[in-house]
Amino acid sequence: MLRSLLPALSLVLVLLAIAWLNPRAISYFGFSLMLNLAIPIALATIAQMFVIAGNELDLSIGTFVGFVGCVTATWLKDAPLIGVLILLGSIGVYALLGALIHLRNLPSIVVTLGMSFVWQGLAILVLPKPGGKAPDWLLSLMAFKPPLVPFPIIAALLIAAVVHFGLMRTSYGVILRGSGGNAAALERAGWSLLRTKIVLFALAGLFGVLSGMALIGITTSADANIGNGYTLLSIAGVILGGGEFVGGRVSPIGAVLGALTLALAASPLLTFMHIPPDWQVAANGAILIIVLAARVLISRRER
Amino acid sequence: MKKMLVLGALAAMLASGTALADTSGKKIAFSNNYAGNSWRQAMLDSYSIVTKKAVEDKVVAAADIFTTADKEVPTQAAQVQNLILQGYDAIVINAASPDALNGAIKQACDVGIVVVSFDGIVTEPCAYRVVVDFKDMGRQEIEQMAKFQPKGGNLLEIRGLAGTSIDDAIHAGILEGVAARPEFKIVGSVTGDWDQTTAQKAVATILPSLPDIVGVVDQGGDGYGAAQAFAAAGKPRPTIIMGNRQDELQWWKEQKDKDGYQTWSASIAPGVSSLAFWVAQQVLDGRTDIPHDLLVPYLAFTQDDFEAELPKIVKGGVASHEYTQEDAIAAIKANIK
Numbered sequence: 250m251l252r253s254l255l256p257a258l259s260l261v262l263v264l265l266a267i268a269w270l271n272p273r274a275i276s277y278f279g280f281s282l283m284l285n286l287a288i289p290i291a292l293a294t295i296a297q298m299f300v301i302a303g304n305e306l307d308l309s310i311g312t313f314v315g316f317v318g319c320v321t322a323t324w325l326k327d328a329p330l331i332g333v334l335i336l337l338g339s340i341g342v343y344a345l346l347g348a349l350i351h352l353r354n355l356p357s358i359v360v361t362l363g364m365s366f367v368w369q370g371l372a373i374l375v376l377p378k379p380g381g382k383a384p385d386w387l388l389s390l391m392a393f394k395p396p397l398v399p400f401p402i403i404a405a406l407l408i409a410a411v412v413h414f415g416l417m418r419t420s421y422g423v424i425l426r427g428s429g430g431n432a433a434a435l436e437r438a439g440w441s442l443l444r445t446k447i448v449l450f451a452l453a454g455l456f457g458v459l460s461g462m463a464l465i466g467i468t469t470s471a472d473a474n475i476g477n478g479y480t481l482l483s484i485a486g487v488i489l490g491g492g493e494f495v496g497g498r499v500s501p502i503g504a505v506l507g508a509l510t511l512a513l514a515a516s517p518l519l520t521f522m523h524i525p526p527d528w529q530v531a532a533n534g535a536i537l538i539i540v541l542a543a544r545v546l547i548s549r550r551e552r
Numbered sequence: 553m554k555k556m557l558v559l560g561a562l563a564a565m566l567a568s569g570t571a572l573a574d575t576s577g578k579k580i581a582f583s584n585n586y587a588g589n590s591w592r593q594a595m596l597d598s599y600s601i602v603t604k605k606a607v608e609d610k611v612v613a614a615a616d617i618f619t620t621a622d623k624e625v626p627t628q629a630a631q632v633q634n635l636i637l638q639g640y641d642a643i644v645i646n647a648a649s650p651d652a653l654n655g656a657i658k659q660a661c662d663v664g665i666v667v668v669s670f671d672g673i674v675t676e677p678c679a680y681r682v683v684v685d686f687k688d689m690g691r692q693e694i695e696q697m698a699k700f701q702p703k704g705g706n707l708l709e710i711r712g713l714a715g716t717s718i719d720d721a722i723h724a725g726i727l728e729g730v731a732a733r734p735e736f737k738i739v740g741s742v743t744g745d746w747d748q749t750t751a752q753k754a755v756a757t758i759l760p761s762l763p764d765i766v767g768v769v770d771q772g773g774d775g776y777g778a779a780q781a782f783a784a785a786g787k788p789r790p791t792i793i794m795g796n797r798q799d800e801l802q803w804w805k806e807q808k809d810k811d812g813y814q815t816w817s818a819s820i821a822p823g824v825s826s827l828a829f830w831v832a833q834q835v836l837d838g839r840t841d842i843p844h845d846l847l848v849p850y851l852a853f854t855q856d857d858f859e860a861e862l863p864k865i866v867k868g869g870v871a872s873h874e875y876t877q878e879d880a881i882a883a884i885k886a887n888i889k
Contacts, residue, residue, distance in 0.1 A: 274637045282633040282659065286626055379649045468629055469658070470651035478624040516627060520618055520634035530587070533621035 255547055256490045256506035259540055263513045270521040277399055284401035285391070285467055287512035289314070291405055292460035293479045294486035294508040295412055295501065296453040301487050302416070302499045303449040304429040305350065305357035309365035310457055310483055313339070314476030316372040317461025322381025322471035325462075329384070336458050343454025344447045351446040365480070372473040379472040383465045391466030405505050412501035425449055429497025485537065486511050489544055514540055575836045578641040579614040580829065585628045585648040585672065587619045591822050594872045595646070595671070598823035602830075602874050611877075612833060625652045632656040635665075642666035642832040646825070647674045650717065666835045670828040671820070673717075680835065682828045682846050684820040686718055689850045690725020693769045693793045694733055696816035700791045704735025705766030708758070708790070710744040710751055710778060712771040718820075722771050739763060744774035748799065752777030759785045767791040772819040773870075775800040795819040796851060796871040801862045814855050821851035821873040830880030839884075846887045 267283075268275045274283060293310055300307040317336065325332030346364065350357050393400050416422040427435045428445035436442055460479070465471050490507030492499040514536050524532045582599060586592055596617065603615035618635065620627045628648045633656055635643055643660055647653050647669055654676040660667050661678035670682035697707070709726060712719035730736050740762050744751030751774030759781060768778050772795020779792055789807070794800040794817035807813035827848060835842055851873055853861055865871050875883075 271638060273639060274634075279637050282637055283630075286630045286633070289626070379651045381651070464626065467655050468625065468652045469655040470649075472625050472649040472652040474623075475625045475649070475652055478622050478627060512630070515621070516630040517634045517637070520631060520638065523616065529619050530621045 253491065253500070253503070255544055256500070256503040256510070259489065259543065260506050260510045260513070263510055263518060263540075267513065267517055267521060270518070274517065274521070277397075280399040280402060281394070283513060283517045284399065284405070284509065286464075286516075287509050288391075288401055288404050288408075289460045289464035289467070290479065290482055290486065290512050291408055291505045291508035292456050292463055293476075293483040294490070294504045295408060296456035296460060297483035298412075298487045298490075298492060298499045298501065298504045299416075299425075299449045299452040299456070300357070301484075301492055301494065302426055302429050302497050303347075303446055304432075304495050304497065305446075305449075306484070306494070307361045307453060308358060308480055309361040309368055310453070311476045311478060311480030312365045312368040312372065313343075313454075313457045314461040314464060314479050315471075315473060316368040316375070316476075317458050318465045318468075318471040318475050319372045319376040319381065319473055321387070321462050321465040322383055323375055325387075326382055326384040340451055340454035340458060343457070344451040347446040347448075347450025348443060350450075351443050369473065369477075376471055376473050379470070381471045383469050383471075387462060387466040388469060391463065405509060409502045409505040412505075416499075416501055421448075426497040426499070429495070431497075482508075482511055485541060489541060491544075491548075510540065511537070574838070575612055575833055576610045578612050578833075578836045579616075579639070580612055580642045580644060580832050580836075581635045581638070581640040582615065582617045582825070582829070583628060583631055583635060583643055583645040583647075584617065584619045585646060586623050590869050594822035594870055595825045598821075598872050598874050599644075599825040599829060602823075602826035602876075606829070606833070612836075615829065620648075623648055625649045629653055629656040632660060636660050636663060640665060642668065642836055644825070644828045644832050645669045645672075645674065645679075647672040650675050666832055668828045668832040668835070670824050677844065680831060680842065680844050680846065682824060682831055682848055684824065684850050685847050686721035686820070686850070687725035687728070689818050689852075690722040690727075690769075691729040691732075692818065692852070693726060693816070694729025694736060696793065697736065697767045697769065697791060698733055700814050700816075701736075701766045703766075704733070705737075706739040706763055707736050708755070708762065708765050708768045708778075709738050709741040710755065710768065710770035710774045711741060712744065712746045712774075714743060719771065726769050736767075738769075739765070744770065744777065746771060746773035746795075748774065748777035748780075748797075750774075750777070752781045755781035756784060759787060764788070765790045767793070769793050771795065772800075773797055775817075776803050779803055789813075791815050793817070794853075796821075796853065798862070798865040798867055798869050798871075801853070801858050801865070801871070805859055805862060808855075808859075816852065816854060817858060818850050818852040819870065822870060823872040823874045824848065827875040827880055827883065830875060830877050831884065833877070834880060834884060841888060842884050843887050843889075846883060848883050 296310055320335050350360055424440055425445055486508040487504050490503030519533055606612050620631055625648045653674050657667050657674050657676040657679050667679040669679050673681040740758050742754035742758050744754055755778045767790050775792050775794040776799045796817050796819035861871050
């Protein structure tokens with residue numbers, strides 16, 4: 250019970266700390282600002298979660314988000330049709346990677362590490378110098394100001410609800426998680442493991458694309474290196490959200506909460522604490538370690 | 553009548569643009585995306601020396617420094633957004649990307665925060681940009697070279713980090729300089745990444761295939777490496793333009809003591825961070841005549857004054873200059889056309 254509440258609990262703790270340090274941040278305006286960059290992180294975390302659900306790890310999601318960002322700021326604005334085709338094609342590449350990893354029984358870490366350089370290289374090809382501009386519809390979508398509840402919160406709820414329903418409440422969702430939990434049993438029951446792996450990787454690609462587009466909608470302009478930090482953030486988000494590296498144990502709601510917690514703990518909390526500049530970089534790492542260690546400690550006590 | 557006088561005096565004070573006490577309640581934040589090399593460390597040092605004094609003198613209320621843990625754009629964008637929430641009146645920024653932070657910068661401008669970028673500038677029109685005239689620096693390298701090598705000859709060019717605006721600008725300046733002085737010819741070009749080791753390797757690789765070189769034009773941080781490569785290859789020592797690094801000036805001094813070797817040295821002073829701070833202060837002071845693009849001079853040393861500077865630079869460091877409020881006012885004046 251405590252275990253499933255933990256992601257929400259850590260988010261509340263971080264929010265309390267922020268409220269104490271800077272009460273001004275706890276407002277409609279404050280949440281819109283603090284959390285809008287958490288949306289792309291949450292989407293990247295969901296992408297990573299699909300891969301982890303199948304007992305694999307994706308080390309290329311960060312550079313993939315960067316590549317999508319570059320395509321969004323160039324092709325998708327200037328030639329929307331080609332842009333859409335490129336993005337769909339990149340989801341296809343993800344699906345093929347899933348197939349390759351399953352058929353050749355390759356370690357996903359090696360394959361996706363290699364792919365991370367491919368995506369990075371492609372991103373630099375698309376956008377050799379920082380620049381480009383997000384399509385107008387994307388800009389206005391990300392700048393949307395709904396009444397009462399800030400947009401990032403609505404977006405986070407929506408992402409969590411959709412993925413939770415798809416993965417936890419549908420019968421094929423059970424099969425997908427089962428492919429990570431007990432692959433042998435699934436295969437004996439007649440399900441295609443090749444298909445589950447392809448679906449999981451394609452979903453990761455889809456959410457990677459959404460993450461890149463959301464990011465560019467916020468930053469308005471792209472940079473080939475823009476997503477590099479997302480690889481590790483997404484893995485940390487999944488784990489913080491109650492996921493496990495093996496066994497198909499993941500939680501979409503937890504993953505979204507984990508991503509929000511990380512986004513808040515790393516930057517706003519740090520900025521509001523007024524740490525001397527020499528210590529800021531180390532403090533950032535320390536906060537992440539404390540948050541993740543607390544999660545491990547509590548879930549261990551549960552057993 | 554008295555009211556008129558007061559108003560008149562107030563208008564005169566505003567027009568003169570000197571510091572008034574009315575920024576004493578203002579808070580200025582410094583958003584920095586990277587602190588991992590000697591130039592950036594010198595930049596942070598200069599900034600904190602100048603701002604600490606400014607806070608003590610009650611020119612501003614606070615001047616805090618924020619450095620992100622990684623070089624990533626989203627991290628710095630989030631940082632800028634948090635600084636907005638913190639209620640700062642101005643943000644001085646050395647940005648991770650010229651374009652990708654524009655969203656966050658615009659949000660800051662929209663709530664009335666003054667944004668001043670330098671070194672890593674931002675292209676968002678509402679922000680101020682303190683830019684060093686790198687193109688002129690490139691041009692000047694050829695002009696200086698003509699003094700030391702009046703007969704002209706073959707030049708080797710060392711480029712900086714590929715794909716950056718700084719490399720682009722210095723290179724363009726050098727090409728312009730060569731076009732104006734046809735006695736010089738660039739016969740080879742290598743990439744040195746503003747780094748002695750990289751430059752030394754690159755120069756050593758290209759040297760055997762080159763004719764006699766009379767001079768090396770470069771971008772700073774690469775002069776000492778080039779000198780080592782020429783020495784190792786047993787080639788005659790050319791006139792190497794230096795870039796204000798301690799090891800470069802040290803080598804220059806050794807050569808000068810030996811046989812009166814002459815050259816010239818120029819680079820961007822890390823202390824330009826303090827100039828950006830004063831520009832922010834001036835904008836907060838109510839000045840509305842400040843152009844959004846400010847071109848400021850680079851820091852140069854000649855045969856006569858480099859030895860005086862050398863002892864002031866820490867080993868492995870780079871020459872810097874802390875700018876004062878007067879410097880900033882003068883720089884702004886020079887940019888108002």
